[in-house]
Every structure is written in structure tokens, then in C-alpha cells.
Amino acid sequence: MGSHRLAYTFLSQEDLLDAGCFDMRMAIEVAEQAMLAFEDHRIMFPEKVVQIFDQVSQDRINCLPATLLDEKICGAKWVSVFPRNPKRFDMQNLSAVFILSEIEKGFPVAVMEGTLTSNMRVAAIGGIAAKHLAKKDSKSIGFIGAGEQAKMHLLAMKVVRPGITECRVSAKTAFEEEQFVAQLSPLLPDVKFVCTNTVARDAMLGADILVTATSAQAPLLKAEWMKPGAFYSHIGGWEDEYAVAQQCDKIVCDDWETVTHRTQTLSRMYRDGLLSHNDIHADLHELVSGGKAGRESAEERIYFNAVGLAYVDVALAQAMYKRAQTAHIGEQLTLQETMVFEHHNILSKVRL
Ligand SMILES: NC(=O)c1ccc[n+]([C@@H]2O[C@H](COP(=O)([O-])OP(=O)(O)OC[C@H]3O[C@@H](n4cnc5c(N)ncnc54)[C@H](O)[C@@H]3O)[C@@H](O)[C@H]2O)c1
Structure with a gap:
């Protein structure tokens, strides 16, 4: 036996x-x-x-x-x-x-x-999105939220966009921003970190890559802070005003069908009749397999939304x-x- x-x-x-x-x-x-x-x-x-x-x-x-x-x-x-x-x-x-x-x-x-x-997976997905959708010469990244997802995201973004040399961060407390910098700056010695003393605008205005990774349920990111050519990675729930997605040239999701059943900004817009299937350029796997195009011009504003796969x-x-x-x-x-x-x-x- x-x-x-x-x-x-x-x-x-x-x-x-x-x-x-x-x-x-x-x-x-x-x-x-x-x-x-x-x-x-x-x-x-x-x-x-x-x-x-x-x-x-x-x-x-x-x-x-x-x-x-x-x-x-x-x-x-x-x-x-x-x-x-x-x-x-x-x-x-x-x-x-x-x-x-x-x-x-x-x-x-x-x-x-x-x-x-789990945290590395979220960041890896954001990194893959940035690889296809952020400008190749992206130099600056801004964060609203300085928690675990934000930290992991910075590492992933730096892998796919090694030219990032400036990182501005805003959170609910200045202490969290300082902690973010204390933990990340030794890992990324060529990046200049800037704390914003909780002022989201200072973190996001004019950044090449914008990331919101908060536990908030509020329209924190304003459309006017996102310049032409910028790439926005949305990780949390409701974190940005509707005008952000409305002004973007492309919206990409990890899984749009799932987004429609959730409570993120895009989900809210879908339920409010402000967004439909036709407004979604692609799901991320279609960019990875080459079935759909990623960024096509230096001027496009692009929105990426992750629900988690x-x-x-x-x-x-x-x-x-x-x-x-x-x-x-x-x-x-x-x-x-x-x-x-x-x-x-x-x-x-x-x-x-
Ligand atoms: N999309 C996905 O695949 C995925 C996966 C995991 C987690 N998440 C979501 O990502 C978000 C962040 O997760 P985490 O683990 O980093 O959480 P965390 O608790 O570590 O960090 C949350 C951050 O949000 C900030 N914050 C909260 N309210 C704020 C406000 N009003 N203004 C500015 N900053 C504010 C806090 O200061 C903190 O830095 C959560 O909503 C979580 O549910 C998404």
C-alpha cells in the first residue's frame, strides 16, 4: 500500500x-x-x-x-x-x-x-497599463494616497518608466507622506520626492503620471490638474471628479464588465448614464496581446481603471x-x- x-x-x-x-x-x-x-x-x-x-x-x-x-x-x-x-x-x-x-x-x-x-499584483497591473499608455519619456509622477497601493505603484511605474525622477505625494496626513518618502526614497535614490502637506493639487498638477490610491469616497482629483499627454491610474473607489474621465481621450479598464457592477468613479458614471460601453477603448489584456492600440499620440490624456483580477x-x-x-x-x-x-x-x- x-x-x-x-x-x-x-x-x-x-x-x-x-x-x-x-x-x-x-x-x-x-x-x-x-x-x-x-x-x-x-x-x-x-x-x-x-x-x-x-x-x-x-x-x-x-x-x-x-x-x-x-x-x-x-x-x-x-x-x-x-x-x-x-x-x-x-x-x-x-x-x-x-x-x-x-x-x-x-x-x-x-x-x-x-x-x-496581492499588493504587488495591483501595482503590476498599473505598471502594465503605464507601459502601454503613459508617455515613454514620463519624468514626473503624482500621488493622492500614500498607503500600501501607492508605494507598490511607484515601484512598478519606475520599472516600466525608468525616466521618472520626480515623485510628489499627498495623503490625508503629512505624517503619511513623510513615511512614504522615508520608505521609498532609499529604494529609488535617483527620484526627487516632494511632500505636499496634504495639498492634492500640488501633487498632481502637471504630472506625467497621476495615481489615486485612497480609501476616500470623494472627487479628490480635478480634471484641470491633468495636462494633455498625462496618464492617470485609478485604483480606489470614488477618487476623481467625473470631468477627469470625460476629458480623457481613452479609457482603459482591467475589466470593464466588472467595473459596471462596482462603486468606483466609472461605475457611478455608468449608472448615472454618463458613460457607456462605447466610451471604453479596451480592457488591458487587449493591449497586452496587441489586439488594440495603446497610446497613439503625445497629447492624449488616458484614464486607466483597475478593479482587480x-x-x-x-x-x-x-x-x-x-x-x-x-x-x-x-x-x-x-x-x-x-x-x-x-x-x-x-x-x-x-x-x-
Ligand atoms: N483596484 C484594485 O485592484 C485594488 C486592489 C486593492 C486595493 N484597492 C483599493 O486601493 C485603495 C487604497 O488601498 P491601500 O491598501 O493603499 O490603503 P491604505 O489604507 O494603505 O492607504 C489609503 C490612503 O488613502 C489616503 N486618503 C484617505 N482619504 C484621503 C483624502 N480625503 N485625501 C487624500 N488622501 C486620502 C490615506 O491618507 C492613505 O494614504 C483602497 O480603496 C483599496 O480598496 C484597489
Whole structure:
């Protein structure tokens, strides 16, 4: 009789960092490959399961599954979003765990810390959008919001637009802006950072690339701050006045169909009858596969909206798991030594 032992690899965030998984270039490549696989119908991507515990604060835990048919991996992100955490507990808003299973026998192969993966995925998608939609000679980037998504985005934008040498940042508090600069400036020594003491206009006016990554629900970004030729990456919910999208020459989404069911600025405009399918230039995977054009002139203002594609998370988690395997990093944990009734001492364990 063969062994009925089941084991999987556990990877903490520290394991992932030690294995070299905080690699934005890798994340961008993996996200591109995943989008191409999606276009080829090589990804299974069912609806996420949402459980909201507080309608006002939107405290929630979501389960987002996807299967990578070519990799023969089925995974799920189990992600908690508790927006009041920073204020109430001085703890992060978002935390996540991934589980990956192989689909030959269906057994789990890895359980992994998922916040790093999830945040890198959001940034990688923004980076891919910038690669196709931001001017090649972009030099300045402005942020409203200085949290985890904003920080990751700067790293991704710098990968695809290495000419960025100025970063202006505004947040709800000056302290957060300073923290952003303290954490990012050692990683990007050729970038000049400017804090704006919470004045969004000073961060955004005239920037080549504009990013909003806030927990706010308000029209913070004004259309007049976005110059011709600028690229805007929208990450949060309602963060910009309608005139921003209305003045843009192209609107690209990671997944427009999903946007129509959400509560982001474009979703609101769609519901208010101010935006229709015809106003959307493309979904991002169409730019990656070359089916649709990216930026076509130096004067275009371009709007990119991300809602989040969980199959990309699963693809990135799988890539990180493989990298950790190669580096022999991670802890092997036993799920079962054998099947229940095969345990030699099962008589002493059963309670009837
Ligand atoms: N589109 C996606 O794929 C995706 C994925 C993950 C998270 N998100 C969203 O991205 C947003 C940011 O997430 P995060 O993890 O960086 O959050 P975070 O809590 O780390 O940071 C939020 C930032 O928003 C700023 N902010 C809030 N209100 C503001 C205001 N009125 N003016 C200026 N700044 C303000 C805060 O100062 C802070 O810097 C959230 O809305 C989150 O739901 C989107």
C-alpha cells in the first residue's frame, strides 16, 4: 500500500522576501502571461464570494478562486479588508492568504502569506497599463494616497518608466507622506520626492503620471490638474471628479464588465448614464496581446481603471511558490500522515 501522507509548503511573508519574490519585474511578466492565458481561455475564473460584516465600514472577507489550466494549479485568495484597522488598531487594512492545489490529485501544495502578492499584483497591473499608455519619456509622477497601493505603484511605474525622477505625494496626513518618502526614497535614490502637506493639487498638477490610491469616497482629483499627454491610474473607489474621465481621450479598464457592477468613479458614471460601453477603448489584456492600440499620440490624456483580477493574483502566487521551491525556502507541513482509519492507534483517539 502506498503512502497516504499529505504535505504542503508554508510560506510566510519573510520566506517570500528571502526567496527574492519581491520582484516587480517578475510580477509584471507573470501578470502579462496570465492575461494572455485568459484571452486563450486557459484560465477558470468564477465569481468571488463576498461576506460583508459591517455595511457602513465595509469590513469584509472575500474568497477569490481561479484555476491556471496550463500550470495545473487551482488557487484561492482569502482576503480581508477592514478599512478602520489603521485608525482603530494601528494595523493594516488588507491582509490575505493564498492556498494553491494541484489538479491531478487535487491536493494542496502551498499555503502562503498573500498581502505581498496581492499588493504587488495591483501595482503590476498599473505598471502594465503605464507601459502601454503613459508617455515613454514620463519624468514626473503624482500621488493622492500614500498607503500600501501607492508605494507598490511607484515601484512598478519606475520599472516600466525608468525616466521618472520626480515623485510628489499627498495623503490625508503629512505624517503619511513623510513615511512614504522615508520608505521609498532609499529604494529609488535617483527620484526627487516632494511632500505636499496634504495639498492634492500640488501633487498632481502637471504630472506625467497621476495615481489615486485612497480609501476616500470623494472627487479628490480635478480634471484641470491633468495636462494633455498625462496618464492617470485609478485604483480606489470614488477618487476623481467625473470631468477627469470625460476629458480623457481613452479609457482603459482591467475589466470593464466588472467595473459596471462596482462603486468606483466609472461605475457611478455608468449608472448615472454618463458613460457607456462605447466610451471604453479596451480592457488591458487587449493591449497586452496587441489586439488594440495603446497610446497613439503625445497629447492624449488616458484614464486607466483597475478593479482587480484575482486570476492574476493566483498566477503570481504560483510564480512565487515556484521561486521559493527553487530557493529551498519554506516550511514543509504535514496535513495527514495517513488516512483516518489507518492510524495504528485510532482506537484510542475515537470518541463515541
Ligand atoms: N483596484 C484594485 O485592484 C485594488 C486592489 C486593492 C486595493 N484597492 C483599493 O486601493 C485603495 C487604497 O488601498 P491601500 O491598501 O493603499 O490603503 P491604505 O489604507 O494603505 O492607504 C489609503 C490612503 O488613502 C489616503 N486618503 C484617505 N482619504 C484621503 C483624502 N480625503 N485625501 C487624500 N488622501 C486620502 C490615506 O491618507 C492613505 O494614504 C483602497 O480603496 C483599496 O480598496 C484597489
